[in-house]
Amino acid sequence: MTARNSGGADDDEEWAASLDDLALPPGRMAPPEEEFSIEYRQDARTSPSPVPRPPEERAPAPPAAWRLFRGDGVTRRLPLPSAPPWRRFGTGRAGGRGGHPPYLVSPHHADVVNAALHLRRPLLVTGQPGTGKSSLAQAVAQELDLGEVLRWSVNSRSTVQEALYRYDAVGRLRETTMSRDRGRPEPDIGSFMRLGPLGTALVPGERPRVLLVDELDKGDVDLPNDLLTIFEEGEFEIPELSRLSDEQPEVRVPTLRIDEQAIVVRGRVMCDEFPVVVITSNGERDFPPAFLRRCVRLELPPPDEERLRAIVTAHLGEDALREVDDLLQAFLRRRAPGELATDQLLNAVFLRSGGVDLDADGLLDAVLHRLSGTV
Numbered sequence: 001m002t003a004r005n006s007g008g009a010d011d012d013e014e015w016a017a018s019l020d021d022l023a024l025p026p027g028r029m030a031p032p033e034e035e036f037s038i039e040y041r042q043d044a045r046t047s048p049s050p051v052p053r054p055p056e057e058r059a060p061a062p063p064a065a066w067r068l069f070r071g072d073g074v075t076r077r078l079p080l081p082s083a084p085p086w087r088r089f090g091t092g093r094a095g096g097r098g099g100h101p102p103y104l105v106s107p108h109h110a111d112v113v114n115a116a117l118h119l120r121r122p123l124l125v126t127g128q129p130g131t132g133k134s135s136l137a138q139a140v141a142q143e144l145d146l147g148e149v150l151r152w153s154v155n156s157r158s159t160v161q162e163a164l165y166r167y168d169a170v171g172r173l174r175e176t177t178m179s180r181d182r183g184r185p186e187p188d189i190g191s192f193m194r195l196g197p198l199g200t201a202l203v204p205g206e207r208p209r210v211l212l213v214d215e216l217d218k219g220d221v222d223l224p225n226d227l228l229t230i231f232e233e234g235e236f237e238i239p240e241l242s243r244l245s246d247e248q249p250e251v252r253v254p255t256l257r258i259d260e261q262a263i264v265v266r267g268r269v270m271c272d273e274f275p276v277v278v279i280t281s282n283g284e285r286d287f288p289p290a291f292l293r294r295c296v297r298l299e300l301p302p303p304d305e306e307r308l309r310a311i312v313t314a315h316l317g318e319d320a321l322r323e324v325d326d327l328l329q330a331f332l333r334r335r336a337p338g339e340l341a342t343d344q345l346l347n348a349v350f351l352r353s354g355g356v357d358l359d360a361d362g363l364l365d366a367v368l369h370r371l372s373g374t375v
Contacts, residue, residue, distance in 0.1 A: 103139030127300035130341020163198035235270035242267030
């Protein structure tokens with residue numbers, strides 16, 4: 001460390017005194033030079049003062065693997081750790097693209113699923129949030145090799161018509177007018193339509209499709225009744241195409257799947273094999289008896305300790321079971337009807353296996369939150 005001085009002897013004595021003032025007490029280590037440096041500036045009006053090195057010139061301390069974010073405003077380009085298996089997308093999914101961990105279900109519940117498959121009836125799955133209702137549809141599709149699940153997430157504004165197909169009448173009118181003005185052929189009506197998840201599931205094919213109707217109890221009170229005819233007949237009509245059946249008996253309409261088109265004959269879509277329909281409900285509302293009569297019902301209870309251990313092993317491997325007894329017991333103590341979900345336990349176990357140095361309650365506080373009531 002050097003000092004710049006251009007004065008005489010008096011100035012030398014003054015600098016020496018200043019250096020003595022900066023001396024560290026016995027036993028105290030000086031900070032590393034790369035973290036803090038001192039530059040002495042001679043000024044006739046002020047005494048010498050240390051000048052901190054700019055933040056961008058300081059070497060940050062090596063970050064711990066867990067604490068990626070520190071809240072100190074310092075930019076660090078750090079490699080992000082691998083995501084949990086259930087939060088990987090695209091080609092990074094567990095087991096390759098479209099792969100999923102095994103779905104664990106008791107033989108009794110599996111028999112109920114088989115009954116719905118043999119009877120070609122919708123499977124109405126009820127249970128608390130986090131019991132694996134939605135994952136059941138993916139498990140059936142994967143085990144039976146039925147392709148990608150078609151998902152219809154129901155909300156208060158959902159209608160059966162939009163789940164069957166969408167028609168852009170305004171876009172067709174605009175494009176038709178422009179084509180006539182420019183002397184070009186009118187665009188085909190099928191290019192302004194697209195089948196929805198329910199409509200795509202009813203497209204005829206060699207193998208049935210899997211349709212997930214997620215949280216039907218969030219829809220309008222009349223929505224279950226509107227589905228009765230579809231479930232009974234396995235077909236529906238597109239009026240916009242029926243009116244053109246004499247002029248254009250066959251129309252190609254895009255489906256929900258990419259690069260796939262369905263041939264609609266005389267405005268009607270009729271399935272060859274009734275799709276595998278999995279309907280989930282959180283039990284927020286009762287359904288009409290006529291609707292329940294057409295469904296096979298399955299109630300999924302919260303998993304017990306043994307099944308929780310099996311679920312952790314299926315998602316994270318047997319090594320994840322080491323030193324997680326405290327997490328599991330804390331989770332079981334906190335779990336109440338509708339309050340905690342199984343995937344929250346998986347989150348805590350994943351963080352623990354990644355080296356997070358928190359106790360069971362502290363770790364659970366970070367990832368567990370109530371699923372009902374105010375936050």
